[in-house]
Amino acid sequence: EHLHLWTAIGCIAGAMRRQVWVDMEYFQVYPNNYVILVGPPGDGKTTAMNIGRKILAKVPGVRFSVDSTSRERLIVDMSQATADGTSAMTGFSSEFGSLLTTSAMDMVMFLIEMYDSGDSYEHRTKSGGTNKIKLPCFNLIACTTPEWFATGLPLQSTGVGLLSRTLFVFNTGPRKLVPFPTLTTEQRALHDLL
Numbered sequence: 001e002h003l004h005l006w007t008a009i010g011c012i013a014g015a016m017r018r019q020v021w022v023d024m025e026y027f028q029v030y031p032n033n034y035v036i037l038v039g040p041p042g043d044g045k046t047t048a049m050n051i052g053r054k055i056l057a058k059v060p061g062v063r064f065s066v067d068s069t070s071r072e073r074l075i076v077d078m079s080q081a082t083a084d085g086t087s088a089m090t091g092f093s094s095e096f097g098s099l100l101t102t103s104a105m106d107m108v109m110f111l112i113e114m115y116d117s118g119d120s121y122e123h124r125t126k127s128g129g130t131n132k133i134k135l136p137c138f139n140l141i142a143c144t145t146p147e148w149f150a151t152g153l154p155l156q157s158t159g160v161g162l163l164s165r166t167l168f169v170f171n172t173g174p175r176k177l178v179p180f181p182t183l184t185t186e187q188r189a190l191h192d193l194l
Helices: 002-019 045-056 071-080 096-101 105-115 146-151 155-159 185-193
Strands: 034-038 087-093 120-124 130-134 136-144 166-170
Touching: 002 034, 002 045, 002 087, 002 136, 002 166, 034 045, 045 087, 045 136, 071 087, 071 105, 071 120, 071 130, 087 096, 096 105, 096 136, 105 136, 105 155
Parallel strands: 034 136, 034 166, 087 136
Antiparallel strands: 120 130
C-alpha cells in the first residue's frame, strides 16, 4: 500500500508543478519530490510506479524525462520543456542507478540544484553553447533495490545533500501474490476519476 501511496504523492506533485507553492517570504517551497521506491526484485515497486505514470500522463501540460539519461541531455530537455513560463518535468525510472551511471556526481549535483527550484539554471558547454532552464521544477519517482545502495550509490554523494532531499520508501515484499489480477467495476471507475 505504501508504494502506491508515495507514487500517488509524487504524481500529485508532478501534476502541480510550479503552479502551487508555500510562500516562506525569502523563498518559496514547491511541491517537487524525489521519491525512491526501495525493495527486493518482484515486490511491486515498478508496477506501482507505472500505474502512477499512466494516470499522470493524462494530465495536460505534464512533461516527462526519459527513463535513463545523462545530466547534459536532461539539461537540454528541461530547457526545452517550457510551459506557462516554467520548465517543469517529471522523471520516472525503474532503476534509479541508471540516472547516475553516465554522469555520476554531475547528475547528483544537478538533482540538488533542481530540487531547490531556483529562478533559473544556466549550463555552458565546452563548445560555447548555453542552455538556460527558466523556473525549473523537477519531480522524480524511481525504483531500486537495497543492494544498489551498497554497491552502486556513489560514496561521495552521501554528504552533499541529495539523500536529505530524497524520500526513500522501503518495502520488504509484495503485498499479496495474485497470478491473474482483475479490476472491479468500482476500481475502473476510480481509475478514470483519478
